[in-house]
Amino acid sequence: MSISTLAIIAGDSNAFESLFHQWYGRLCRYAMRYLTDPDEARDLVQGVFVKLWENRSKLVADNPLGAFLYTAVRNACLNQLKHQKVRQDYQTHHQSLRPEWSGSPEEVLEAFELEERIREAIAALPDRCREAFTLSREEGLSYQEIAQRMGISPKTVEVQISKALKLLRQKLGPLFLLLWWPFQNL
Numbered sequence: 446m447s448i449s450t451l452a453i454i455a456g457d458s459n460a461f462e463s464l465f466h467q468w469y470g471r472l473c474r475y476a477m478r479y480l481t482d483p484d485e486a487r488d489l490v491q492g493v494f495v496k497l498w499e500n501r502s503k504l505v506a507d508n509p510l511g512a513f514l515y516t517a518v519r520n521a522c523l524n525q526l527k528h529q530k531v532r533q534d535y536q537t538h539h540q541s542l543r544p545e546w547s548g549s550p551e552e553v554l555e556a557f558e559l560e561e562r563i564r565e566a567i568a569a570l571p572d573r574c575r576e577a578f579t580l581s582r583e584e585g586l587s588y589q590e591i592a593q594r595m596g597i598s599p600k601t602v603e604v605q606i607s608k609a610l611k612l613l614r615q616k617l618g619p620l621f622l623l624l625w626w627p628f629q630n631l
Contacts, residue, residue, distance in 0.1 A: 450506050453497075461501075464510060465494055472518050479522035489525060493517045531585030566616045570609050573597075577605035 452460035469490060476486035493514065497504075504513075567575060573595070580591045581602075588599040588606075595602070 450504055450508065450510055453501050453510070454504050454506060456501065461498055468511065468514050469494070472514055475515060476518050476522050479519070479526060485525070486522075489521050490518060493521055528585060563617065566613055569616070570612055574605045574609035574612065577602050578609035581606055 449460060453464065472490045472493070473483075473486050476489055477483065480486045480489065497514070497517070504510075567578065570578060576595060577591055580586045580594060581588075586594070588602045591602045592599040597605075
């Protein structure tokens with residue numbers, strides 16, 4: 446059974462539902478070739494279908510949907526793997542910056558208190574600033590990727606992150622360098 450790309454482009458939700466049921470299982474199995482977590486694979490495939498529906502007007506009528514879907518899933522999987530690597534590299538880098546404490550209990554406590562102050566300062570940011578900052582610094586997303594995830598423009602992401610950095614600099618003073626420095630080389 447072939448589902449018409451034209452029907453999808455026209456916004457036929459029944460055709461889209463049929464397409465989803467026809468391809469979802471196969472695409473999940475395909476995604477599992479790249480990803481190890483079945484839930485992550487299912488979420489990724491669902492995300493591909495959501496993007497397909499949202500951008501259906503950009504489809505080319507005579508292109509086969511199956512090939513398009515496999516390509517979209519492969520690209521999404523590769524992006525997911527790239528982001529996992531960025532997160533892993535960040536964690537490794539962050540862990541390497543933490544000294545092995547052989548110091549006094551007071552020094553260990555002071556280090557934990559500093560980390561807590563930084564976490565509290567980030568948590569106190571306005572919601573949009575905190576979200577953009579966290580997506581940039583902890584997940585390693587680009588401004589374009591953050592913009593897509595948050596549904597705003599890349600310029601707005603830049604403004605939000607700049608605002609977050611300014612607020613953190615004001616709140617943390619010299620501690621700001623501890624927060625900012627590890628991200629410079631990522």
